[in-house]
Amino acid sequence: MAKKLVEAITSMEEDFAQWYTDVVKKAELCDYTSVKGCMVIKPAGYAIWENIQKELDARFKATGVQNVYMPVFIPEGLLQKEKDHVEGFAPEVAWVTHGGLEKLQERLCVRPTSETLFCDFYAKDIQSHRDLPKVYNQWCSVVRWEKTTRPFLRSREFLWQEGHTAHATAEEAQERTIQMLNVYADFCEEVLAIPVIKGQKTDKEKFAGAEATYTIEALMHDGKALQSGTSHNFGDGFAKAFGIQYTDKENKLQYVHQTSWGMSTRIMGAIIMVHGDNSGLVLPPRIAPVQVDIIPIQQHKEGVLEKAQELKSVLDAAGLRVKIDDTDKSPGFKFAEQEMRGIPVRIECGPKDIEKGQVIVVRRDTREKYTVAFETLAEEVQKILDTMQKEMLERARAHRDSHTYEAADYETFKKTIEEKPGFVKAMWCGCKECEEKIKEDLQATSRCIPFEQENLSENCICCGKPAKKMVYWGRAY
Ligand SMILES: [Zn+2]
Numbered sequence: 001m002a003k004k005l006v007e008a009i010t011s012m013e014e015d016f017a018q019w020y021t022d023v024v025k026k027a028e029l030c031d032y033t034s035v036k037g038c039m040v041i042k043p044a045g046y047a048i049w050e051n052i053q054k055e056l057d058a059r060f061k062a063t064g065v066q067n068v069y070m071p072v073f074i075p076e077g078l079l080q081k082e083k084d085h086v087e088g089f090a091p092e093v094a095w096v097t098h099g100g101l102e103k104l105q106e107r108l109c110v111r112p113t114s115e116t117l118f119c120d121f122y123a124k125d126i127q128s129h130r131d132l133p134k135v136y137n138q139w140c141s142v143v144r145w146e147k148t149t150r151p152f153l154r155s156r157e158f159l160w161q162e163g164h165t166a167h168a169t170a171e172e173a174q175e176r177t178i179q180m181l182n183v184y185a186d187f188c189e190e191v192l193a194i195p196v197i198k199g200q201k202t203d204k205e206k207f208a209g210a211e212a213t214y215t216i217e218a219l220m221h222d223g224k225a226l227q228s229g230t231s232h233n234f235g236d237g238f239a240k241a242f243g244i245q246y247t248d249k250e251n252k253l254q255y256v257h258q259t260s261w262g263m264s265t266r267i268m269g270a271i272i273m274v275h276g277d278n279s280g281l282v283l284p285p286r287i288a289p290v291q292v293d294i295i296p297i298q299q300h301k302e303g304v305l306e307k308a309q310e311l312k313s314v315l316d317a318a319g320l321r322v323k324i325d326d327t328d329k330s331p332g333f334k335f336a337e338q339e340m341r342g343i344p345v346r347i348e349c350g351p352k353d354i355e356k357g358q359v360i361v362v363r364r365d366t367r368e369k370y371t372v373a374f375e376t377l378a379e380e381v382q383k384i385l386d387t388m389q390k391e392m393l394e395r396a397r398a399h400r401d402s403h404t405y406e407a408a409d410y411e412t413f414k415k416t417i418e419e420k421p422g423f424v425k426a427m428w429c430g431c432k433e434c435e436e437k438i439k440e441d442l443q444a445t446s447r448c449i450p451f452e453q454e455n456l457s458e459n460c461i462c463c464g465k466p467a468k469k470m471v472y473w474g475r476a477y
């Protein structure tokens with residue numbers, strides 16, 4: 001039985017895309033629905049999202065963020081107020097044309113993002129410098145009419161948070177933009193054990209209507225990049241389009257400066273693709289809804305289930321998230337299931353162990369086994385989880401670093417992109433034409449202009465003109 005469960009997933013070396021789909025399904029994270037391009041997030045998946053929300057929300061609030069809620073609909077006229085923004089989103093917007101049996105006088109779009117709603121609100125709500133800053137966030141879902149969809153990575157409706165702020169000065173807005181990018185980066189590294197590259201998007205890749213977009217980029221196990229969170233500085237562009245003005249201390253009218261920033265359920269895809277293996281999901285302990293799976297061996301024997309329950313109480317009291325698998329499945333099947341679901345450690349507890357006053361603790365990522373005495377269980381399990389969390393980040397970083405290459409000429413660049421999945425660092429002149437040629441030739445995009453710049457060569461990898469910036473390139477999800 002246990003073997004069958006494991007055999008049901010494709011190995012990642014054989015077909016990474018199929019492996020991903022198999023894990024999503026077998027770990028019961030989400031499933032397809034009768035609504036084309038939309039998914040149901042199942043309890044095991046939603047519990048991870050709830051932990052992401054909890055952690056991020058606390059980090060936001062520590063910087064002064066307040067949560068609000070905006071309507072799900074945007075009147076067409078409102079969406080069209082900022083030209084670049086509407087052009088960027090129009091192709092993937094879903095429209096409501098009827099209310100009940102009546103045709104609407106003005107179409108409503110289902111929000112693809114809420115800049116326009118926040119701007120409309122801020123235009124009314126902000127009058128004076130005393131009303132600033134506004135540092136609002138909302139947790140919600142948005143709709144983008146994608147043609148091809150994949151669980152968590154691209155779906156027509158997805159969950160996210162979107163922060164929208166308004167500030168008195170350009171400096172303050174820029175500071176907030178970078179502050180939130182750092183919140184995302186720290187969250188990814190400290191909680192999800194996913195190392196990220198922080199940088200700025202090129203003009204070609206930036207958000208529709210933004211002055212500057214900053215991003216954190218992560219590398220998946222197959223060497224493809226995933227944009228994992230973005231933070232935008234709008235300058236006063238939206239403020240001018242929507243008339244968001246305040247009177248400053250000298251009683252002069254000024255435009256506000258705005259930012260927005262978001263992280264979505266796409267990040268669930270990153271957790272799967274950075275840490276998973278051929279037995280299924282591997283969850284970093286800090287985000288795992290269940291951290292410890294106690295599996296009783298020969299549970300029909302006297303005292304076994306009682307002992308398991310007692311151990312659970314001890315671990316619960318230590319603040320760990322624990323479950324007992326006392327179903328009538330075989331232990332082998334339960335082990336395979338615990339591995340598939342990515343539960344960080346399992347505790348095997350049978351009559352012989354109980355006699356010796358100990359249990360076997362097995363780590364999900366390395367499968368290392370530890371014999372631990374009852375008396376020190378909570379302490380030891382916590383230690384194992386901490387080590388696992390730390391080593392998962394180190395492993396992910398080592399993988400990323402060993403899949404990050406450099407290229408100083410186009411031949412090397414081309415060969416690297418085609419033959420070695422990963423990031424390629426190369427110099428760029430700053431022209432959109434070179435980005436377009438690279439995309440056309442190699443299906444690779446500029447991932448970001450990293451904050452940590454290096455000088456790899458004097459000239460642009462593509463056109464040979466003097467280089468302005470070093471860019472991370474790669475194929476991406
Ligand atoms: Zn160039």
